[in-house]
Amino acid sequence: MTTPQAAPARAAYREVFAVGEFRVLFAGYTLFLGGETVKMLALSVTVYAGTGSSLLAALAYVAGFLPYALGGTLLLAYADRWPPRAVMAGYDLVRAAVAAVLAAGLLPPAATLVLVLVAGVPGAVAAAARSALLPDLLDGDRYVLGRAVFSMAAGGTQVLGFAAGGLLIAALGPYGALWITVASCLLSAALLRLRLAGRPGRGAATGHAVRQTWRVNRALLRRPAVRSLLLAQWLPPALVVGAEGVLVPYAARIGMPDSAGLLFAAVALGMLAGDLTIGRLVTPERRERLAGPLALLLGAPLLGFVLSPGPVTAALLLAVSGFGVAYQLGLARRFLEAVPEAHRGQAFGLALTGTMTSQGLFAAGGGALGEVTAPGLAVGAAGAASLLAVLGLWRVLAPLAAWEGTASCAQAGGR
Template sequence: MLAGMTVTAAPPQATYREVFAVRQFRVLFTGYTLFLIGETVRMLALSVLVYAGTGSALLSALAYVSGFLPYALGGTLLLAYADRWPPRAVMVGYDLLRAVVGVVLAIGVLPAPAMLALVFVTGIPSAVAASARTALLPDLLDGDRYVLGRAAFGMAAGGTQVLGFAVGGVLIAAVDAAGAMWITVVTCLLSAALIRFRLDDHPSRGGTGGTGVAATWRVNRSLLARPEVRSLLLAQWLPPSLMVGAEGVLVPYAVEAGLPDAAGLLFTAVAAGMLAGNLVVGRLLAPERRERLAAPLALLLGAPLLGFALLPGPVTASALLAVSGFGIAYQLGLARRFLDAVPEATRGQAFGLALTGTMTLQGLSAAVGGALGEVLPPTAVIALCGAASLIAALALRRTLTARRWDAPRSAGTAAGLRAGDVRQFPDHDAH
C-alpha cells in the first residue's frame, strides 16, 4: 500500500445500463461522441487539403497530428481555467470556436501554412475544454459507475478510431475534403446545442488565485509534489506513451511487408483492442479485480510487441497489436485512486495535467519512433518500443499493484457496505 492510504472496501460493481440510465451522463457522452467524430473528420480533411495545396508530405503529416502540440501548450499555460469557469460554458465555448474554424477551413480562403497556424492557435484551449469535461464526470457518476463512465469514454474513442479511417475516407471521396469539413462544423454546432440546452449548469470549482498562467504553473507543481499523485500520473503516462512509439513506424512496416494497404488494418487493430479492453475489463471484472489486474494489464501493453522481433506477417502483427491495445484497460484500475488522490478544488486541472502529459509524451514517442525508423528496421523499432513500455510497467509495479481497498474483514462491515456505506480515502490537504 502507498503511504497514507486507508484500507477501504470496494463499492458494488456497476453495469453499463446503470451508467447510461443517468440522463446527464448520456448528454455528456453524446456531446463527446460528436466531438470525436468532428475531430476525426477534421484531421483527415485538413491533411488532404494541406497536401493538395502544398504537395508536402511533411506538412500533411503535421496537419494530421496538429492537436498534440497545442494541447501540450494549453495544458502548461491555461489549465487553471478548467476549475475557474463553469464546465458547461467552457465546453460550449470551445465547440463554437471549433465551428468557426471549421467554416474558415471549409471555404478555403487561407493558404495551407495559414490553415495550420489557425488550427494550432485555436487548438490551445482544447486542454481546458477536455479537462472540464473529464472533471465533470465524477459529479455525474459515483462509485463504480464513475469507472464505467471512464470506460465508456474510452470505448467511444476506440470505436471512433476503428471507424474513422474508413468512414472519413469515404466522406472525402464522396464530397471532397472541403465538403467533409462542413461535417465537422455541423457536429460542433450539434454538440454545442446539446451541451447548452440539455446539460445542467454546474458551478465552477473556484480554483486558486493569481493569473491563469501563474495559477496553472503553481497548481501543476503542487500536484506533482504529491508522491501519490506523481506516481499515479507516471503510471498513466509512461507504459502507453512508450507503446505509441511503435505506431510511428506501422506504415513503413506495412510497406516493407509488401502490403502498404495493410497499414489501416494495423491501426484499426490497436483501436479495436482498446475498445475490447475497456468493454471487457469494465463490464466483467469487479472493482477490486480491476485494481488487482492493473499491473498485468499494463505489462500487456508492451509484451506482445516483442513478437515483432520475429518478423511477423500482417495478420499476426494485427493480432499482436490488438492484444497490446487491450492492455490499455489497466487504467480503469487507477481511475478511482487518482480521483481520490487529487484535491476537489483543482480536480479539473489535475485531470488536465494527466491528459496533457499523455498527449505530449505520446506525440514525442511517436516522433522518436519515426526517427528510429530512419536507421533501424520497423520491426526492430516496434520491438524496442514494446520493451521500453514493459520496463516502464515493471518499474511502476509498486504503484500499479497498490489497491484502494481490501475485502471486508467482518460480517458487520460487509453488511454495512451492502447498505451502501462506501468509504473513501480521507481528504487530502486542499480537499
C-alpha cells in the same frame, strides 16, 4: 501517503446510462471523437502524400496532441474557474471554425500544422472540464464504469471513424472529409448548450490564471501519490503511441498503403474490447489488481513488428496492444481519491495534459525514428520501451494489497 479506501461495490452499466446528463456528456464526447478521428486521418494522409515524410505525417497525426503542453501549462486554472458547459461548448465552436479553414484546402502543410497546433491549446481546458464533471454525475463504481464508457467511446468511435474516414477520403478526398468534422463540432456544441445543466465554476480565482495554473500544478506534483499515479497513466501508453505515429509509413512500406485505416482501427477495437471486458466482467478490486499485467500487454505485442508482418497479423498485434489500455481502469478510483476536490478540474487537466503531450512527443519521436530505420523496427522499439516503463512503474501498478502494504509502512514511518 494515506492508505486508499476499499474498492466500492460493483455497479452496472445500466446504472451509468440511467443518468440523463451523463448521456448528454457521452453523446458530446462521441461527436468530438468522431470529428477528431476523421480530421487526424485526413491530415496525416494528406501531409504524407504531399511530402513523403514519415516525420511530417506523424506530426500531422499528433497535431491535436502537442498543444496540450501549452494549455496545461498556461490555462488549466480556467477548468475550475469557468462553468464547464461554457468551456466545452465554446471549444467545439473553435474546432468547427478551424476544421472549416482546413477543409477549404488553401493552406500548405506547414501552415496547416501550425493552425491545428495553435487552435488545440484551449483543448486542455475543455478536456479537463469534461473529466472533472464526470465525478459530479456519477459516484462510486459508477464513476469508474463511466470512465470505461468514455474509453470505450474512444475505441468504438475510432473504429467507426477510421473505417468511415477511409471511405470518406476515397469518396470525397481528404479536404471534403474534413467537412464531417465541422458538422460534428457544431452538433456537439448545440447538444451541450441545450441539454446539459449549467453549473458554476468549481473554484474561485486566486490571482492570474497562468500563475495559479503553475502553482496548483506544482502542488499536485509534490504529492507522492498523485505524482506516481500520473506517471503510471502517462508513460506506458505514450510510448505505444510512438508506434502509431509510423503506421501510415508502415502500411506503405509493406505495399498496402490503403491498410493504414485498418491498423488504426485495430488499436481502437482492442481498446473497446478491453474496456468492455474488464469493466463489465471484472470486479472493482480485481481491476486494480490486474493493472500491472494489463499494462504489459501494451508493449509486448508490438515486438512482433520487427518481423514486418502483413496487415492482418499487424492488426491483430495492435488489437492486443489496445486491449491493454484497460489497465487504466484500475487506477481511476485511486487517482480520484488522491486529488483535492477544490482543484479536481486542474488535476484531471494535468493528467490529460501529460497524456496528450507525452503521446504527441513520442509519436513525433517514432516518426523521426521512422526516417532513419524501417517503420517495423520503430514500432518494435516503441513496444520495448513501453515494457521497460511498466517494469519501472511496477510498484505503482502492483496488486492492490502490495500497494496498500507499502502505503501503510510509509504511514507508520511518519511520511
